Amino acid sequence: MSVVTELHIPGKRQKPDTSGIVILLTVVMLILAPLLLLSGGTGWTWPALVPDRPGGMLWSAALSPDNELFGAMLTSLLLAGVTSITGTVSGLLISRATAAFSNPVPRMLLLFPWIVSPVVAGISMYDQLARAGLAGQMSGVVLAQLAFAAPLSAVVFQNLWSNRTRAMTRLVRDLGGSTTAVWRHVVWPAVRRIIPVCLLQTALFSWLDYGLVSTIGGGRVETVTVRLFALLREGGMNQAAVAALILMTPPLLLAVPLAILRLQLPDHVAGVSREIS
Amino acid sequence: MVGxxxxxxxxxxxxxxxxxxxxxxxxxxxxxxxxxxxxxSGWTTTHWEAVFRSGVLLESMALSAVTALIVTMLSLVGAIVLIGTRFCYGAGKSLEAALLLALSTPAIVMAMLTRLWLEPGGLIARMLFWTGGISSPAEFPVLINDPYSLGLILCGVFCSLPFLALFFLRVWEANALHRYVSTAVLLGASPWQAVWRIALPMLWNRSRTLLVLIFLWNFSAWEGPLLVGQQSPRMISVLIADSTGEFSLADRPRSFTYSTTYFVLAAAGLAVLTRRGRHHVCRD
Amino acid sequence: MQHPHNTHEPVIFLPAVSPCGLVLRVAILLMLHSLNGCEETDRQPAAISPSVKWADRVSQSRGTTVQLAMWDGDASINQWMRESVRSSLREHYGIELKFSGLRGHQLVSRLMSDLEANRVTGDLDLVWINGETFYQLRKINALAGPFTELLPNARLIDWQDPFISQDFQQPVDGFECPWGTVQMTIIYNESTVAIPPRTLKELEDWIRQHPGRFTFDCSFTGMTFLKSLLLQFSEAPEAFATTLNESEWDRCSNALWSWIRKLRPHLWREGRVFPDDVAQLHHLLNSGEVDFSMSNNDGEVDNKIRQGILPPAARAYVPDWGTIRNTHYLGIPVNAPNRNAAMLVINHLISPAAQLEKMNPSIWGDGTVLDLDLLSAEWQQKFRGIPGRERAPSRTELRKHALMEPNAEVMIRIHEGFRREILESPQ
Known part of the structure; x- marks a missing residue:
């Protein structure tokens, strides 16, 4: 898939993708190569370029069900699943309601999570979640992540409520259609294509979150990011490389559907841009 | 029309x-x-007075703002160069794959990679050792936790650039910019001239808000500053997170002074942005 | 999009006339109220009931989980805790041990937040602490106890040793249980430092003659090093004992900051940056960036060489001015959900078997808190048979240069002062 049409000048031969391949190889070498290298063994004393004791022991340990990293992976997956579904559904409903609100404050509120630091928010939210008995619980982490994920989704959905959808809604209502009919004939066809993207986006937000899970989770909710930070603290670079690659796997896998969906991710940002300006 | x-x-x-x-x-x-x-202690403004007297918060804000500004500008330049490369040298799917790969790398992993490459015992230093460039890590320049935030800036650019570049590609496609630049080339402009004079103003117009968002993200960044940032002054998120666990219990309110100021600034920035946007719409 | 002129309404509260705004407004008010209303009020007493039989505690704890908050900056300690300790607890008591990585000050902050939110059931059952954390947690009544008298193995502890019965000059009073005892050592690279500096003057000269080759971390170990220096600037070290003498503190701390400022340009990276923690300092020594590291665990050097974390030429020593000797402890937070099981875990960790394993230099090398004379002949033999240190002085030798921990307030002030006077002040 190509998003930029080639420079076609009559009489000129099509250029090969050499520069793109060079850039791709550079990025692979900068990002994936060192992680794969370090994860392929233990120890890395100066000035060796490869681990002191090469082998796949860290990978087999990480993928064993007894391993904490494996448990953290399951927790991260569960959190990402719950947050993405609740965040997307909430975002859709919030976007419908705010489209009807005449006050600008709700819209501003939707943009707040885009710019505020999750770790600072987590520290400041801890008190109220602790009072509600939700600190140190998965439910507390989900609620805090939802406060971010729902507005993130709502902003994306907000751009769907155009004059056309308003006219369509009016038409369905004028013809005696109920709210269900509006959702079936107007809302669903409009949001159908964007829902998978929102699910992916909110799942990624949750999967990569460290600020909220570390503050609200209180050490009891252990995700891949929490393990990665712990490994970095103890200086276990080889294990940290394994955790980093595990952390990167879902975003990498999701990059493929995102590419198929014609790079919708930047389009969301376009949505935010439109919302603001 | 909403029920x-x-x-x-x-x-x-x-x-x-x-x-x-x-x-x-x-x-x-x-x-x-x-x-x-x-x-x-009951109603008091002493914590606020102490915070503004010490200058730690202001220094931190200034550092965060300057770092975020530099990262945003470098990302912009990098994205333009990539777009130019895309147009002038025909980089296609591989460039997009590279950008998606970089975009898939979380900030914490990017910070870890920055350390891995740039610290004195890191990969570059080791390569230099084997090629005879240095004989010990002490000879390698300081690029991590350094006073000029070089490692932090690089980490921020690697996080922001792919996002901006992909956005540019999307805008390029949606607005069929290739038609304008191709026409310019046919009329005698060099490909880089066409990108610079024709495409860039159009991309700039459409990406201003995104640039502000990238600035704000980098202003609030935490993982990167935590792992590769300098110890003093600290970036704002690190300052707030660190200060909640400072050693003197009596100083705990100070961290809430920092976070309150941060929230007010964030909300004010957002209000200005949205208001400016509405004025802009009204004028249109 | 909204028209820009109606911007004077208060944030969040929407105009009452709008039905949509009304819904949001009511919802917000209800939720604000409900979150406040969820405070739990049945706060449990901080005291641990002495009347419960130990056997009952054992049976009640089976199948439960204990969440331990600990400093997780040492891979070998983490590994021992996660593998050996966890499996023996599972096997003997049916307790599942889980870990949270928290440093002392983060722990205080977390428990303080819990108490402020009236959170009677917290996340942590057990905390690994040292003096300044103990001091702060006691100050805010965040520790449950006294409980050490209730632990069967506590009778084996060497309570006569003042390094054990007092934590940073504060009596333990049964609110924390000693777990291990250590003395700080300076580690140097024998291949680059032929004769390590013995006095403060020699250290100063060495730093000047070898610019960029010495530093200390800005975490617990480095600040403990600074504490031992602070005591050198004092003519009356007892001024830092039970109650802090303010004028002596002012005089000595100023001397300490001046000493660091004077040498700062000759430190690693010209004293602009300090390693975050001791793990990073070991890494610098291993990669040849500096010639010195330090450790709060006198047995660590052998252990870390074996793991490849320190170079084979690393050696530990204690300078003539002495180093701080202290003990680390285990405590139970006042809102621990599983106190009984936490007590079982502590009792297990101070058992001769666990203490012996922990003392082995190939595992941790941590000094025992047990009085060997109170152990059976068999256990005494086992403890005496622990492989000796190869690259660190013997414990008896170390003890000759042991300095008593000053008042906990000193550590807190050193942390603050170091940030204010050194990190945040330009050279």
Whole structure:
């Protein structure tokens, strides 16, 4: 898939993708190569370029069900699943309601999570979640992540409520259609294509979150990011490389559907841009 | 044309973030004024006075703003270069794959990679050792936790650039910019001239808000500054996170003074942005 | 999009006339109220009931989980805790041990937040602490106890040793249980430092003659090093004992900051940056960036060489001015959900078997808190048979240069002062 049409000048031969391949190889070498290298063994004393004791022991340990990293992976997956579904559904409903609100404050509120630091928010939210008995619980982490994920989704959905959808809604209502009919004939066809993207986006937000899970989770909710930070603290670079690659796997896998969906991710940002300006 | 049930449900769901954000702000404000906390002293402005007298917060804000500005500008330049490469040298799917790969790398992993490459015992230093460039890590320049935030800036650019470049590609495609630049080339402009004079102004117009968002993300960044940033002054998120666990219990309200100021600034920035946007729309 | 002129309404509260705004407004008010209303009020007493039989505690704890908050900056300690300790607890008591990585000050902050939110059931059952954390946690009544008298193995502890019965000059009073005892050592690279500096003057000269080759971390170990220096600037070290003498503190701390400022240009990276923690300092020594590291665990050097974390030429020593000797402890937070099981875990960790394993230099090398004379002949033999240190002085030798921990307030002030006077002040 190509998003930029080639420079076609009559009489000129099509250029090969050499520069793109060079850039791709550079990025692979900068990002994936060192992680794969370090994860392929233990120890890395100066000035060796490869681990002191090469082998796949860290990978087999990480993928064993007894391993904490494996448990953290399951927790991260569960959190990402719950947050993405609740965040997307909430975002859709919030976007419908705010489209009807005449006050600008709700819209501003939707943009707040885009710019505020999750770790600072987590520290400041801890008190109220602790009072509600939700600190140190998965439910507390989900609620805090939802406060971010729902507005993130709502902003994306907000751009769907155009004059056309308003006219369509009016038409369905004028013809005696109920709210269900509006959702079936107007809302669903409009949001159908964007829902998978929102699910992916909110799942990624949750999967990569460290600020909220570390503050609200209180050490009891252990995700891949929490393990990665712990490994970095103890200086276990080889294990940290394994955790980093595990952390990167879902975003990498999701990059493929995102590419198929014609790079919708930047389009969301376009949505935010439109919302603001 | 939104039904009452939808309004109620949406309103209730919107109340979740509204309440959480409102209460977190109020909690911080009350704490900073001595009205909350185990060691509360009752109404006082001493914590606010102490914070603004010490200058730590202002230094941190300034560092965060300057770093975010440099990262945003470098990302912009990098994205333009990539777009230019795309147009002038025909980089296609591989460039997009490279950008998606970089975009898939979380900030924490990017910070870890920055350390891995640039620290004195890191990969570059080791390569230099084997090629005879240096004989010990002490000879390698300081690029991590350095006073000029070089490692941090590089980390921020690697996080932001792919996002901006992909956005540019999308805008390029959506607005069929290739037609304009191709025409310019046919009329005698060099490909880089065409990108610079024709495409760039159009991309700039469409990406201004995104650039502000990238600035704000980098202003609030945490993982990168935590792992590769300097120890003093600290970036704002690190300052706030560190100060909640400072050693003197009596100084705890100070951290809430920092976070309250941060929230006010974030909300003000957002209000200015949205208001400016509405004026802009009105003028149109 | 909204028209820009109606911008004067208060944030969040929507105009009352709008039905949608009304819904949001009511919802917000209800949620604000409900979150406040969820405070639990049945706060448990901080005291641990002495009347419960130990056997009952054992049976009640089976199948439960204990969440331990600990400093997780040492891979070998983490590994021992996660593998050996966890499996023996599972096997003997049916307790599942879980870990949270928290440093002392983060722990205080977390427990303080819990108490402020009236959270009677917290996340942590057990905390690994040292003096300044103990001091702060006691100050805010965040520790449950006294409980050490209730532990069967506590009778084996060497309570006569003042380094054990007092934590940073504060009596333990049964609110924390000694777990291990250590003395700080300076580690140097024998291949680059032929004769390590013995006095403060020699250290100063060495730093000047070898610019960029010495530093200390800005975490617990480095600040403990600074504490031992602070005591050198004092003519009356007892001024830092039970109650802090303010004028002596002012005089000595100023001397300490001046000493660091004077040498700062000759430190690693010209004293602009300091390693975050001791793990990073070991890494610098291993990669040849500096010639010195330090450790709060006198047995660590052998252990870390074996793991490849320190170079084979690393050696530990104690300078003539002495180093701080202290003990680390285990405590139970006042809102621990599983106190009984936490007590079982502590009792297990101070058992001769666990203490012996922990003392082995190939595992941790941590000094025992047990009085060997109170152990059976068999256990005494086992403890005496622990492989000796190869690259660190013997414990008896170390003890000759042991300095008593000053008042906990000193550590807190050193942390603050170091940030204010050194990190945040330009050279």
């Amino acid at each position: 009452p049930l939808e309004k109620i449900l949406g309103g209730l769901l919107l109340a979740i973030p509204a309440v959480l954000f409102l209460r977190m702000f109020l909690h911080g404000l009350q704490y900073s004024l001595g009205l909350k906390g185990l060691l509360q």
